[in-house]
Amino acid sequence: VSKPGVTVLASKISKIYVDEITSKVEAIKPIRPQGPLLVGFLANADPAAEMYASWTKKTSEGMGFRYELRRVDNKDFLEEAIIEANRDPEVDGIMVYYPVFGNAQDQYLQQVVAKEKDVEGLNHVYYQNMYHNIRYLDPNNSLKSILPCTPLAVVKILEYLKVYNNLLPEGNRLYGKKCVVVNRSEIVGRPLAALLANDGAIVYSVDIDNIQKFTRGEGLKFTRHHVEDLGPFSDELLQKCCSQADVIITGVPSEHYKFPTQYIKEGAVCINFSSNRNFEESVKTKASLYVPMTGKVTISMLLRNMLRLIENAEKSKTP
Ligand code: NAD
Known part of the structure; x- marks a missing residue:
């Protein structure tokens, strides 16, 4: 019997962006x-x-x-x-x-x-906009703010995998989705948790010390995410957070770290952005969609950000 799950490679996902970027450069x-x-x-x-x-x-x-x-x-x-x-x-x-x-x-x-x-989107202005769920740089909403490229790549991957539901209004397309992000670095994990929560998800943000919950609250009543401490890291707490998670994202920079396959809900979407493979091969027995690496999509986002910066500069030129 063939397994129901599918492995999706970043190269396939980035293809759409490669075409889009190439024609923009032209x-x-x-x-x-x-x-x-x-x-x-x-x-x-x-x-x-x-x-x-x-x-x-x-x-x-x-x-x-x-x-x-x-x-x-x-x-x-x-x-x-x-x-x-x-x-x-x-x-x-x-x-x-x-x-x-x-x-x-x-x-x-x-x-x-x-x-x-700043093609990587690391400037404080961009970070603050992201954390505050402000999507434009100007009051007329004509200059789009820049997002850090690895978190943005994961968002684009989730869109490709149709975890984002485009029947819902933009900004709420992850409404009701539960996500676990194992990494809370300032470069990837924390901004990623914020982006997903700003789009309506309930995010369990896991690091080596503790687990936090990022949400916009019941009925998405807040315009941006809020953060709640759930307690110190423990396997029990992690397992509890994973039991209903639709999405599990890992970014642990260690070749020895492996996410416990038994914590994955059957049919969950699993994405690893660490340069080490954080999931065991057995992830395929549980995940519906599995993305083992994300680097190719990240580079696409970097180049896409660069085109956006050029576009913003052109638009800002006074006629
Ligand atoms: P970092 O060292 O700054 O952060 C690591 C995070 O993982 C921390 O939040 C830490 O608490 C957490 N962590 C470590 N061990 C853990 C454990 N056992 N359980 C739970 N949490 C644990 O690293 P970083 O800069 O965020 O990079 C992480 C990985 O992502 C690296 O492998 C890096 O190469 C990769 N990376 C990939 C891309 C990409 O585009 N694919 C981009 C940037 C970074």
């Missing part, structure tokens, strides 16, 4: 004849970052962008290098491969990148 040829320029800063010796960089280069060039990797051997010069790129009108987008210092200084560097060139 359409802006009059203002960017050589293609938009993305600059990546690499200031660490992390082989994973190196791989991600070469992958970004290949993908972006394949869609008509220009990509330039700038290596900064002495991290103390990175800030200057970013500022120079901020000022350079040739540069459309900037990304930095983190961790650089591996501490709060990295958060400072995120804010050094000009928000007009």
Whole structure:
């Protein structure tokens, strides 16, 4: 008997965006004849970052962008290098491969990148808009705010998998859905929990210390999510949260971590964004839809953000 579940690869999901992005790059040829320029800063010796960089280069060039990797051997010069790129009108987008210092200084560097060139969507203005469920940068709702690319990629994956119900009004399309997110980093897990809750879901946000609940309240009465502490992390509490979860998303950066298959509700949607596979092979005996990696969709979102930044800049130019 064949198993009812299906594994869906990120490459398949990103295909729609690859086509959309490629034709947009073509359409802006009059203002960017050589293609938009993305600059990546690499200031660490992390082989994973190196791989991600070469992958970004290949993908972006394949869609008509220009990509330039700038290596900064002495991290103390990175800030200057970013500022120079901020000022350079040739540069459309900037990304930095983190961790650089591996501490709060990295958060400072995120804010050094000009928000007009911040393809990763890490600028405080974008984060605050996201947490406050504000979707535009201007009062006329013509300039869309930028979302951090990995959380956005997971949202797009959930749309592709039809967990988002498009019969419901935009902004409420996850109404009633229960999601578990195992990771609460400031880069992915926390913004992701907020985005899903802002769209109407009940989200159990799990980290190594505790479990929190993100919701817009009963009947989605709040315009943005609220957070409630459910208690310290325990397997019992995790299992309880999972027992009714329609979606389980993992992002634990460890090759030893495996999400317990027995906690997964039959027919749940399972997505892993960690570079380590957080689900056992047996996930396929429980999940209806399983997405083992998300990186390809993330890169698409990065390039899509870059086009949006260019679009916003054009729209902001006074005629
Ligand atoms: P991080 O170290 O900042 O955060 C890890 C999170 O996982 C923390 O919230 C931590 O409490 C939680 N955690 C760790 N062990 C746990 C456990 N046993 N149970 C419950 N929670 C646990 O890492 P990060 O920057 O969020 O990155 C996480 C992973 O996602 C990495 O593998 C990274 O490479 C990957 N990543 C992927 C993409 C992508 O596009 N696919 C983008 C960014 C990061």
